[in-house]
Structure formats: C-alpha cells, structure tokens
Amino acid sequence: MKKNNDKGFVLAETLIVTAFVAGVLIFIFIEFTAISRNYEESYNYNTVENLYSLNNIKEYIISDYEAFSNIKENLNSQKSINLTDCVLFTNKDYCSKLFELEQIKNIIITNNYFDSNDLSEYDTDFYKFMKSINSSGNENYRIITSFKDGTYATLRLD
Amino acid sequence: MKKNGFTLVELITTFALAAVIITILVNISLILKNTYHKSDIKTKLLIEQANLSKKINLKLLESSLISYNNCNDYDICYVFNFLNGSSVKLLVGDTYIKFDNYVYELVDGTKIERPVIMNEHVPLSDLSVNDSFLVIKIPIKNNLYPNKDFGINIVYPYNSNEITL
Incomplete structure (x- = not known):
C-alpha cells in the first residue's frame, strides 16, 4: 500500500500558533495604548505654569486669615470644600478676579484625610487627576485645581 | 512523477498575505513616526514654556517690581524695574522671546500671537492688602496643536497703594 504523504501542518497546529501570536499582539497593543494614554495625561498634570498659578x-488663601480659619474649621467636619465661587473669602471680587485671570475652572481644598474616592462627584478627568495624586497623609491641607485649558495641578498648603 | 515546488494557488495566496501584512506594517510605522514627531514638538514647546514661565515668575517673586515701561526700541519691548535697582527687558519678536539673558527660539510651525501686558484693579476698602494684578500673557500656538496654547500667562498680584505700575 502506498504510504500517504504527511508533510505540512495539521489544522490544529495552525490554529494554536495563530491564537498564540494574536494573543501576544493584543497584549502588546493594550500595553502600548495604556502607556500612550498615561504619557498624554502627564502633559496636562502639574505644569510649571500651573504650579506658579x-x-x-x-x-x-493664607493671607486671608479670617477665610482660612473658617475653611480649616469646616474641614474638621468635611473632607473637602469647593472654593470656586469665592463665597468663603473676605474679598469676593478680588478672589473672583484672581481665579478668572489664573484661568481656574474648579478649585477645591482638602485636609490630610484626603481620599479621592470621596470626590467622585466631579467630572471624570478631574476625578482621574485626583486619583493620581500621591497624598503623603502628613500634609495639613491641599488645593486641587482644574484649569480652563484642560490642565490640572495640586499644591500643599502646609 | 516526483512533485517539487509550490502550486500557483499557494504562491498567489502567499504573496497576497505578504502584501496585506506589509501594508499594515508600513501604516503602523508611518503612524508611529508621526506620533513621535508630534510628541517631540509638544515636549519642546512645554519645556520652553516651563523655562520661560519659571524665569519670569522667579524674577518677579524674588525682586519687588516697582514699575514697567515700553522700551520703544522694538515693537514689543518692556523694561521691568525692581526695588533693588535692577531692571530686566522682555523682548518679543516674530520668532523669539527674550527675557533678561534667556532666549526662547520658536520651533518650526510655531507663532507668537499678540502679547498682552496689562493691569487689573479691584477696588477694596482695605488699603493694606493686594488689590491689583499685573498680567503678562504671551500666547504661542503651533500648527500641530491649533487648540492648545503653549505660551505664558503670568499673574503678579500687588498693592496699588504701595506701588504704581
């Protein structure tokens, strides 16, 4: 009886290799996408310009003693306070002008028990920035800001 | 008869698959090259923005500003005078910005829009606190990022009852 020619790959081998290569490519694509997204986001966080602002x-805030005292007192019972509307400040017009010139969109102040999960009420990108903040827990207060150009910054108020 | 080599169908299939894969790889490399170029430009612009912002902010914070005026040498030229007797020039050309001895040369595709240096005053009853701002705004735009401003926006608070700018 003539022997069959059994060169070449069977279907199962081909499928296994294809699945393995596809899996590796998908993994690389996912990792590259995540790195690229983090890279883009880092451009918008804590720029030098924003930190000086x-x-x-x-x-x-520190110079307005009365307002700062009230804020500190409120932070004993609240995790964060939204300062954007300048209601807590002595000179609301000056505060509003300062925030307008510095292109502030939202500004909040938090205490040393800062936990980003308590601030999920803010928009997604702002919340994502808050989650990226490494709070040491030893700081007294912290301001977290979103600017009108889509950038974000944070600074301690020790 | 012994049969060596490939059939016509196998060859056509192989070439077709190879062409598809090469097309995909070329597209990916072009995308990566473009992404690299854009990121390179953005990084340079942000570094220059950071340097210029730092230079100006540090000078304003470390030395008390007492006045500023036009140089009248160029279209956009200001001299800032400080309490310690020093003065610094800010020159804005078409392709460069010069502050003191720091020069910011623009990268390709970047242009400086009209700079604004102005005072804003907020009337306050308390004369001992800051009530005014000096604003130094120099917008810088790049063709690759038309909606992003890579310029500087510096706000310097001062008390108009102590100094007149």
Whole structure:
C-alpha cells in the first residue's frame, strides 16, 4: 500500500500558533495604548505654569486669615470644600478676579484625610487627576485645581 | 512523477498575505513616526514654556517690581524695574522671546500671537492688602496643536497703594 504523504501542518497546529501570536499582539497593543494614554495625561498634570498659578492662590488663601480659619474649621467636619465661587473669602471680587485671570475652572481644598474616592462627584478627568495624586497623609491641607485649558495641578498648603 | 515546488494557488495566496501584512506594517510605522514627531514638538514647546514661565515668575517673586515701561526700541519691548535697582527687558519678536539673558527660539510651525501686558484693579476698602494684578500673557500656538496654547500667562498680584505700575 502506498504510504500517504504527511508533510505540512495539521489544522490544529495552525490554529494554536495563530491564537498564540494574536494573543501576544493584543497584549502588546493594550500595553502600548495604556502607556500612550498615561504619557498624554502627564502633559496636562502639574505644569510649571500651573504650579506658579497655584502658588499665587496659596499665598492669597493664607493671607486671608479670617477665610482660612473658617475653611480649616469646616474641614474638621468635611473632607473637602469647593472654593470656586469665592463665597468663603473676605474679598469676593478680588478672589473672583484672581481665579478668572489664573484661568481656574474648579478649585477645591482638602485636609490630610484626603481620599479621592470621596470626590467622585466631579467630572471624570478631574476625578482621574485626583486619583493620581500621591497624598503623603502628613500634609495639613491641599488645593486641587482644574484649569480652563484642560490642565490640572495640586499644591500643599502646609 | 516526483512533485517539487509550490502550486500557483499557494504562491498567489502567499504573496497576497505578504502584501496585506506589509501594508499594515508600513501604516503602523508611518503612524508611529508621526506620533513621535508630534510628541517631540509638544515636549519642546512645554519645556520652553516651563523655562520661560519659571524665569519670569522667579524674577518677579524674588525682586519687588516697582514699575514697567515700553522700551520703544522694538515693537514689543518692556523694561521691568525692581526695588533693588535692577531692571530686566522682555523682548518679543516674530520668532523669539527674550527675557533678561534667556532666549526662547520658536520651533518650526510655531507663532507668537499678540502679547498682552496689562493691569487689573479691584477696588477694596482695605488699603493694606493686594488689590491689583499685573498680567503678562504671551500666547504661542503651533500648527500641530491649533487648540492648545503653549505660551505664558503670568499673574503678579500687588498693592496699588504701595506701588504704581
């Protein structure tokens, strides 16, 4: 009886190799996408320009003794306070002007028990930035800001 | 008869598959090259923005500003005078910005829009606190990122009852 020619690959071998290669490519694609997204986001977080802006705001908050005392008192019972509307400040017009010139969209102040999960009420990108903050837990207060150009920054108020 | 080699169908299939794979790989490499180029430009612009912002902010924070005026040498030129007697020039050209001894040369495809240096005043009853702002805004745009401003926006608070800018 003539022997059959059994060169070549069977279907199962081909499928296994194809599945393995596809799996590796999908894994690489997912990792590359995540790295690329983090890389893009890092451009928008804590730029030098924004940190100097926050420094101005920090100096202003600290200089308004009455307002800062009220804020500290409120933070004993609340995890965070939204300062965007300037209601808590002595000179609301000055505060509004400062925030307008610094292009502030949202600004909140938190205490040393800062936990980003308590701040999920804010928009997705702002919340994502808050989650990226490494809070040491030893700081007293922290301001977290979103700017109108889509950038974000944070600064401690020790 | 012994049969060596490939059939016509196998050859056509192989070439077709190879062509598809090569097309995909070329597209991916072009996308990556474009992404790299865009990221390179963005990084350069952000670094220059950071450097210029730092230079100006540090000078304003470390030395008390007492006045500023037009240089009248160029279209956009200002001299900032400080309490310690020093003064610094800010020059804005078509392709460069010069502050003191720091020069920011624009990368290709970047242009400087009209700079704005102005004062904003908020009337306050308390004369001992800051009530005014000096704003230095120099917008810088790049063709690859038309909606993003890579310029500087510096706000310097001061008390108009102590100094007049």
